[in-house]
Amino acid sequence: xxxxxxxxSACSNGVARRVTRLCISIYSDLQNGAMxxxxxxxxxxxxxxxxxxxxxxxxxxAVVEQGRILVCDDAARRAGVNTGIGVAAARALVPAITLVKxxxxxxxxxxxxxxxxxxxxxxxxxxTSCALLLEVGACLRLFGxxxxxxxxxxxGVRTQGFTAHIAVAMxxxxxxxxxxxxxxxxCLDQSTLRQQLDxxxxxxxxxxxxxxxxxxxxxxxxxxxxxPSAVLARRIGTEVVNLMARAFGxxxxxxxxxxxxxxxxxxxxxxxxxxxxxxxxFAARRLTSALxxxxxxxxxxxxxLALRLLHRQGDTLVSxxxxxxxxxxxxxxxxxxxxxxxxxxxxxxxxxxLEAVSVISLPGxxxxxxxxxxxxxxxxxxLLERLRARLGDGQVYRLTAHADHRPECATRHVAITEKxxxxxxxxFQRPFLLLDQPESLxxxxxxxxxxxxxxxxxxxxxxxxxxxxxxxATGDVRRDYFVACSAxxxxxxxxxxxxxxxxxxxxxxxx
Numbered sequence: 001x002x003x004x005x006x007x008x009s010a011c012s013n014g015v016a017r018r019v020t021r022l023c024i025s026i027y028s029d030l031q032n033g034a035m036x037x038x039x040x041x042x043x044x045x046x047x048x049x050x051x052x053x054x055x056x057x058x059x060x061x062a063v064v065e066q067g068r069i070l071v072c073d074d075a076a077r078r079a080g081v082n083t084g085i086g087v088a089a090a091r092a093l094v095p096a097i098t099l100v101k102x103x104x105x106x107x108x109x110x111x112x113x114x115x116x117x118x119x120x121x122x123x124x125x126x127x128t129s130c131a132l133l134l135e136v137g138a139c140l141r142l143f144g145x146x147x148x149x150x151x152x153x154x155x156g157v158r159t160q161g162f163t164a165h166i167a168v169a170m171x172x173x174x175x176x177x178x179x180x181x182x183x184x185x186x187c188l189d190q191s192t193l194r195q196q197l198d199x200x201x202x203x204x205x206x207x208x209x210x211x212x213x214x215x216x217x218x219x220x221x222x223x224x225x226x227x228p229s230a231v232l233a234r235r236i237g238t239e240v241v242n243l244m245a246r247a248f249g250x251x252x253x254x255x256x257x258x259x260x261x262x263x264x265x266x267x268x269x270x271x272x273x274x275x276x277x278x279x280x281x282f283a284a285r286r287l288t289s290a291l292x293x294x295x296x297x298x299x300x301x302x303x304x305l306a307l308r309l310l311h312r313q314g315d316t317l318v319s320x321x322x323x324x325x326x327x328x329x330x331x332x333x334x335x336x337x338x339x340x341x342x343x344x345x346x347x348x349x350x351x352x353x354l355e356a357v358s359v360i361s362l363p364g365x366x367x368x369x370x371x372x373x374x375x376x377x378x379x380x381x382x383l384l385e386r387l388r389a390r391l392g393d394g395q396v397y398r399l400t401a402h403a404d405h406r407p408e409c410a411t412r413h414v415a416i417t418e419k420x421x422x423x424x425x426x427x428f429q430r431p432f433l434l435l436d437q438p439e440s441l442x443x444x445x446x447x448x449x450x451x452x453x454x455x456x457x458x459x460x461x462x463x464x465x466x467x468x469x470x471x472x473a474t475g476d477v478r479r480d481y482f483v484a485c486s487a488x489x490x491x492x493x494x495x496x497x498x499x500x501x502x503x504x505x506x507x508x509x510x511x
Contacts, residue, residue, distance in 0.1 A: 039135065040135070040137035040140075040168060040188070041136070042133070042134040042153065042175065043169070043179040044133075044157060045131040045167075045180050046130050048073075049107055049162070050103075052110075060081070061073050061076065062081060062100075063101070064087055068084055069090055076090070079093055080094075081093055081097065087099060106269070107129075113266055113287070114162075116264070116290035116291070116294040117294075118132055119293040121139060121293075122134050122135055122136050125257065126256065133172045133175065146186065150166065150186075159289075165184065166179060170190065170193055170249060171246065173247040175187075183196065183200075197247060197248060198221050199220060200220060200221050202219065202220065202221060204221070205224075205236070205244075209240040212235055224244070261294075264294050265355045265356075266287050266291070266355075268283055268353075277309075277342075277349075280309070280349060284307065285333065291305070291354060299361060301359070302322070303324070303360070304320065305319075306355045308352070309352060311346070312348070316345070318336075430493075431507070438495075439505060441503075441504040448484070450494075452487030452488075453487065454484040456484050459480065459481055459483060461482075463477075463481055477497075479495040479496065480496045480498060481507070492509060493508040493510065
């Protein structure tokens with residue numbers, strides 16, 4: 001405030017007071033969270049999480065907590081089973097209903113996996129007992145706007161097998177309350193947020209506070225906010241009043257961010273043993289979705305990952321290797337599908353565990369304005385990975401130069417995942433194509449001919465076979481090699497046999 005005081009000496013006292021009040025107002029708003037630049041929260045509420053986290057194998061089914069139905073599936077609901085009724089009443093309505101106790105640990109594991117998946121949209125993720133809150137205000141341009149981001153998030157939750165209510169608001173608690181009420185709305189300004197929240201039932205408040213307010217005729221949050229704040233605080237407590245203030249943006253709402261783990265290793269228990277590998281793809285999608293989000297949040301890529309199929313006794317390892325660093329979820333899923341569909345299970349699978357083996361920093365790259373060489377390289381690497389997954393590790397490989405003077409031994413096979421060192425220049429000129437069997441060339445007036453006389457451009461280069469190398473197929477030879485140009489301007493690699501009976505031979509063609 002020293003700056004305002006000094007400026008006041010150069011202007012009228014009235015202007016100075018107005019400037020002072022404005023600065024105090026802005027400072028107060030920043031302190032209480034009413035002005036949060038670019039703050040936009042996307043809430044993903046999972047009403048069926050206790051049921052869907054366990055993926056119950058039979059229907060009708062329901063989850064029980066403290067002797068009452070917590071959540072049930074559609075078949076049980078159609079038969080009259082509702083949330084809150086007792087177990088005996090549920091069995092009377094549906095004798096064949098499957099009832100299981102709530103598994104809080106499994107729900108927490110599912111939320112952890114979904115938080116990793118959400119890292120693909122924003123690095124700021126907050127968890128509640130049955131919802132995720134994503135701060136997306138700074139990420140909208142990356143996904144082409146809020147509408148497209150909402151479509152991607154909705155489809156991602158659906159493909160993982162979860163029912164979700166999604167809402168967007170300027171405050172995290174406001175977005176959460178709207179999502180919990182099943183209102184799929186987008187509140188991009190303060191007035192819309194207040195209008196939407198005012199219409200909500202007081203049931204969004206903690207249980208005892210809602211009961212107390214209902215006793216003297218309060219039905220909505222608007223009714224509660226119309227009461228004098230001192231009276232309201234005495235009735236329901238200061239903590240609940242502050243809760244409402246945070247939802248409406250009148251008070252800061254500080255929440256701990258989800259901390260993405262340093263290493264990725266995620267397990268998933270299957271609802272029932274699976275006997276066919278193809279049936280594992282849906283369950284594996286939950287794990288790969290979490291993996292790609294985690295990689296995006298960590299700005300990293302991977303070269304290898306391991307999927308373990310856990311049996312009652314032992315496990316089966318499915319290893320996936322990639323030609324270069326990647327965090328593309330579709331690419332990972334395609335290669336995984338090719339590999340899993342060709343596995344013969346030795347025993348039913350009861351659980352899956354996915355682990356990122358080789359993770360390396362992979363910053364984003366700018367899009368190309370014209371021809372994108374990186375995109376072409378990625379497409380080729382993707383094809384190689386799929387072929388390798390389908391045909392086998394040893395059937396797809398690369399060729400690289402090998403330090404050997406003999407042309408038949410100057411190349412070697414390397415795996416597509418092996419990094420090739422191209423920093424060392426080739427010691428000799430070698431053609432792109434070598435013939436399977438050298439082709440004899442006629443000699444006219446001491447010069448070799450191939451559709452006319454050949455002009456020798458470089459050479460000779462003496463090459464002798466390694467008599468010490470028992471595995472060499474060429475045998476003991478001695479040759480002088482030349483680079484030659486034919487009459488039709490083709491560049492050839494030819495040699496003259498130094499042993500009897502001699503002669504000229506065509507060995508290969510330069511590209």
